[in-house]
Amino acid sequence: MMVLYCVPQLHITNETMTRMKDITGINHARDGDYMVNEMIDILEKKLRDQR
Numbered sequence: 807m808m809v810l811y812c813v814p815q816l817h818i819t820n821e822t823m824t825r826m827k828d829i830t831g832i833n834h835a836r837d838g839d840y841m842v843n844e845m846i847d848i849l850e851k852k853l854r855d856q857r
Contacts, residue, residue, distance in 0.1 A: 816838060816842065823838065823841060826841045826842075826844070829845065830848065
């Protein structure tokens with residue numbers, strides 16, 4: 807039995823990418839998925855630091 811998963815695509819505007827680059831300090835990223843993962847890392851660290 808083969809199971810197929812539908813992965814939704816996330817559209818990120820240039821403005822959003824620029825804002826995310828400013829927050830993460832990463833200027834070379836062009837891949838929105840990479841930037842989202844970097845933002846998640848930052849938020850997870852912030853949550854850990856608050857505990």
